[in-house]
Amino acid sequence: MNSLLQTRGLTLKFGGVVAAESIDFDLKAGERLAVIGANGAGKTTFINMVTGYIKPSAGKIMFDGVNITGMHPRQIVLQGIGRSFQLPQLFTEHTVRQSIELAVAARQGPLSMLRPMSKCVERDEIDHVLSVVGLSQRADDHCDSLPEGHRKLLDVAMALVLRPKLLIMDEPTSGVAADEKHPLMATIMNALSEQNVTAVFVEHDVDIVREYATRVAAWISGRIAADGSPETVMNDDEVRTVVLGH
Numbered sequence: 001m002n003s004l005l006q007t008r009g010l011t012l013k014f015g016g017v018v019a020a021e022s023i024d025f026d027l028k029a030g031e032r033l034a035v036i037g038a039n040g041a042g043k044t045t046f047i048n049m050v051t052g053y054i055k056p057s058a059g060k061i062m063f064d065g066v067n068i069t070g071m072h073p074r075q076i077v078l079q080g081i082g083r084s085f086q087l088p089q090l091f092t093e094h095t096v097r098q099s100i101e102l103a104v105a106a107r108q109g110p111l112s113m114l115r116p117m118s119k120c121v122e123r124d125e126i127d128h129v130l131s132v133v134g135l136s137q138r139a140d141d142h143c144d145s146l147p148e149g150h151r152k153l154l155d156v157a158m159a160l161v162l163r164p165k166l167l168i169m170d171e172p173t174s175g176v177a178a179d180e181k182h183p184l185m186a187t188i189m190n191a192l193s194e195q196n197v198t199a200v201f202v203e204h205d206v207d208i209v210r211e212y213a214t215r216v217a218a219w220i221s222g223r224i225a226a227d228g229s230p231e232t233v234m235n236d237d238e239v240r241t242v243v244l245g246h
């Protein structure tokens, strides 16, 4: 099967620091890839290059047959790569429903902003996405009143209404209470499955990785040191020593 996402020779240097060292990487549609690595290993740098927030010094990024290297983040969203953030970027003065409405309007293009909101939004779709991420009961709450887990879910919901083929999530369970991590990930993964969205997520919690990833890539010093099934990668000697601290 062809790769949905492919990088070749992807390199980024910050002065003397090699944050990405000639990364060759392939992701197939339908995979659930967990990205693991110690602080400073280069995980966010990789995500930032793929989503257009940083231009690589060298190398190429192909997505669904299109060369997206150096494209602007908005163009990359239009190509079908969504992103959620470690610290969700929400419209704090808006309600949950209004936030989803804005995401739908963004998908519909700049002219939709000129029409009355009630005409340009698709109510059924919004109700559905709120239900899928378990936020129906909080639809009229302001974003700044949401607990962290709900903020993460809203961030994912806003990314999903842009209809991505791939969603890249930076630490979806960080800042969430230990007993809420599994229900949160289960909800996110169900939502992604429903829309056939391929997933990449950066994660530090080993239990979450084992439960929700079909594949793991371990970053060490700007390179992928191990890549394969969760069991294989978690038992790799270098990963155990450098990443897991065993």
Ligand SMILES: Nc1ncnc2c1ncn2[C@@H]1O[C@H](COP(=O)(O)OP(=O)(O)OP(=O)(O)O)[C@@H](O)[C@H]1O
Residues within 6 Å of the ligand: 014, 017, 018, 019, 037, 038, 039, 040, 041, 042, 043, 044, 045, 046, 219
């Ligand atoms: N804008 C920048 N300027 C200079 N150095 C940077 C910059 N961004 C990242 N780096 C360096 O690049 C390396 C990789 O950083 P990166 O943030 O990608 O790691 P990470 O694996 O995401 O870490 P964390 O888990 O802490 O988020 C680190 O040495 C970091 O200090």
